[in-house]
Amino acid sequence: MRLAKNSHPFMYNYKPLSENFVNALGIMYRRYYSSYPRKKNLRENRLNVTRFNNVVSQLPPRFNAEDLCGVLYFQDDPYVCLELFNYASQQPRFRHEVPSYYMVIKKLGRAKLYDEMDGIVKQVFAIPTIGSVALFNMMICFYVKGRKLTRAVNVFRHMRKSAVLGCRPSIRTYNLLFGSLLSKGSNTYINRMYMETVRCLFKQMVDDGIEPDIFSLNTMIKGYIDSLHVNDALRIFHQMAVVYSCKPNSNSYDYLIHGLCCQGRTRNARELYEEMKNKGFVPSGKAYNSLVNSLAMGGEFEEAVRILWEMNEKRRLTDLITYRTLLDEICRHGNVGKAMRLLEELQNKRILDWCTYKELLYVVKDDFGNSDDR
Template sequence: MFSMTRNFFKYRTSYFRRNIPSETILSTLSFCHKFHDPDEKYLLKIVFSHHTHKFYRTSFQINSSCTQFPVPFASFSSPYSTKAPSRSYRRRARNRLLKSSKPTLDQAQFQLALSQLPPRFTTEELCTVIARQDNPLVCLELFHWASQQPRFRHDVSTFHVTIKKLGTAKMFQEMDDIVNQLIAVPLIGSEALFNTVIYYFTQARKLTRAVNVFKHMKSKRNLICCYRPSIRTYNILFAAFLGRGSNSYINHVYMETIRCLFRQMVNDGIKPDIFSLNSMIKGYVLSLHVNDALRIFHQMGVVYDCQPNAFTYDYLIHGLCAQGRTNNAKELFNEMKTKGFVPGSKSYNSLVNSLALGGEIGEAVNYLWEMTDKQRSPDFITCRTVLDEICRQRTIQEGMGFLQELQENDLVDGHAYRKLLYVLEDDYGNSVSRNNGIE
């Protein structure tokens, strides 16, 4: 009992010293010295509260031989930790919130859907009833209820309509359970069904799950089936792996997977289309392998019998300008216009930025005005780059005239105009205001 009391006060003392300001501790010590009674052997009647400031009386009796200093007691400043919650805690809290916010099954609507099925319903009749439902939970419950009925087996149509309903509602966990049932049943499936599964898994960013379904389509036991991967399957995977943002390192990592998929597609005898080839070009450009992108570009008509489109030129021009190869970019730009394609905003912005940074201000401005004539809008970075180079290589007055011209042609709004003006004032000081009379 004596050791337990001593350990209790040792812990409580260290806790208060860590969590209470020194001013509070000093005031508490003076309070204890003021009302100290030696005959009571440090009998202290401490009153403290945590949140509600309601007072609770607690008595502690301490032997004078076990402690030689007054025990500082004071009210808590805060009972909660000031440290940020960990990632695992936030994940658990988010999962609990999602589970608590899940909708419940509407029994009346479910019973109404059941009443629309005949006693000996077929898969077509069940598929029709599920397709009519707006509530995905009712669709899921109908699917499970039908699975428990004797002499009934799901087919491709019932699996397909249920997976589409759950995928559209973003109920990916429930959809995953249905997909597991689908894969467990041999010789059931179709190319459209598995393409739908892969598409919704990629929308949920479950790329590993999508690749596993793709491997199931390519497995040897499915050689006699009609759901081998097609060009549509590969294009869904290409779009998923290229949708990881603009980080060149991430694109470089995923580009190896895309390259393997493309090689596998060609080896399987599937002819690439314009989307597949443009995906390869986009992946190479985003991963900073522009020469590989140009190799695919020159092979399009010769090897794959597929002509490039405007998307092809846009990404190639963007990649060449990003590497400072402005002359090659202008050649492709002129070739693009010769073939009747209108360059996109990506091509124009990249070319104008590259020319301005290369010191060719006049040509950059000409392309910028051509860009506006083609109903393509310059972005803020392009306007800032051109404006900064005009002021740096020519005069500030000419730069201010260019800024006024941008505003008059509605190429920049009021917010962008003020931001550009602030940039000029930061770079060139008060000379902007003096030369142009701007307050």
């Protein structure tokens, strides 16, 4: 058979597939892929129906909110708790009360089922007479843990607008918001942005007649330190006992010592360090490391070494950066032999492990050689 012009040599004998053959292929395709289980929706409600029926059977014929809370308390399956809550809502002459809302939100929040929890929260918001400080604070607490800051703020606004005086924000409400706003990492720009919001919340709290406690004041100090407003942190520190009748604790001093050292204000940091010790507080490892680094970079090697030994006596962990900064600054001022003797003494007293000792030794030799004092 002669091929047509411009035709493919393998296409001249082509025959179209029959309709029966195409139908057979379709049947085989459907049978093959239908044998595979379908992927379940991640949001599919994994309700154990048998367990739910057993729980329902434990309720009395005409149960109230107290009976429902007693059953919910012993259930560890959040889906069963949610279904039981909805089942109770459909019963005639049944009304949910604060304990039943509290219990189901607690179960859903612990399971991190925030979408399901939102539905219950909206029900609470829809009833003006329902609510309590403990209930709303728990909502904020779970939203804060789940990084749902917008939802936490919505609960806070609802508390302020509530007609029930017992639902107004408390000191714990503000502390939860302070902690969530100031836990955004070490980015100074972000901390500065959120610190403005925290400042407004703090002023609002004081204007509402809520007395700040040690946690809220320390949070303000830490927030100012992280946003590089050290003078504002010192202002809060000096107002603690005079204005707010709240004495500083070890955390108050630790935050300030670290912040002052970061800005090179070693003299002020040492004054707070001595005041802290006189009051019987022991600085944290972060405060100790900051002070040793600041003293070393300021050329006060004797004082830095003394605080380093004190730090080890108090069993505070010394960072590798602190050791390296102290040794580098001693060597940079022409005291290589002194740095080597300090390094040997640290290793002989087993303060440094062998790997850390070798690493520091190689750094000193590579940067400054192995010469004596010059």
